[in-house]
Amino acid sequence: xxxxxxxxxxxxxxxxxxxxxxxVPQTxVPQTxAGETRPLQKLPDPRGEFLRLCLxxxxxxxxxxxxxCGCLHDHAAAAVEDDDLREALLRGISExxxxxxxxxxxxxxxxxxxxxxxxxxxxxxxxCMFEPAN
Numbered sequence: 001x002x003x004x005x006x007x008x009x010x011x012x013x014x015x016x017x018x019x020x021x022x023x024v025p026q027t028x029v030p031q032t033x034a035g036e037t038r039p040l041q042k043l044p045d046p047r048g049e050f051l052r053l054c055l056x057x058x059x060x061x062x063x064x065x066x067x068x069c070g071c072l073h074d075h076a077a078a079a080v081e082d083d084d085l086r087e088a089l090l091r092g093i094s095e096x097x098x099x100x101x102x103x104x105x106x107x108x109x110x111x112x113x114x115x116x117x118x119x120x121x122x123x124x125x126x127x128c129m130f131e132p133a134n
Contacts, residue, residue, distance in 0.1 A: 047073055050094055057097025062129070071128035072099070076121045084110055085117050099125050 051069045058065030072093055080086040084106055092100035099121060103111050 050090055053094035054097065061097070068128055072125065076124040076128055079120050079124055080117055082110065082113065085113060089117065089121065
């Protein structure tokens with residue numbers, strides 16, 4: 001008798017577990033070109049990723065490093081219209097903590113524009129780093 005009740009309890013538990021799994025909505029998992037599945041990932045916010053990389057360089061230098069990094073992203077880099085030059089500038093700031101552009105980060109056809117880019121960002125960069133936020 002005890003054995004029969006135990007078996008019945010186990011069967012009921014398995015039945016309830018299977019019905020609970022059936023009620024959980026399944027999420028579509030994207031497939032790669034090879035057909036394998038990969039988990040869903042939320043792409044990082046480009047500004048947030050820049051701040052994450054920029055902050056360690058600014059922590060010892062400025063009272064409000066997050067404000068300096070945010071300002072450099074929103075004002076200095078925003079002054080650069082060309083996507084390749086802007087990406088190179090953001091990379092330079094996030095890797096070194098100072099506005100810099102390595103020539104190998106920019107297509108050869110645009111390398112002559114690096115000097116003009118620094119002239120364009122000079123004022124907003126200095127304002128971000130030295131003028132107090134109002």
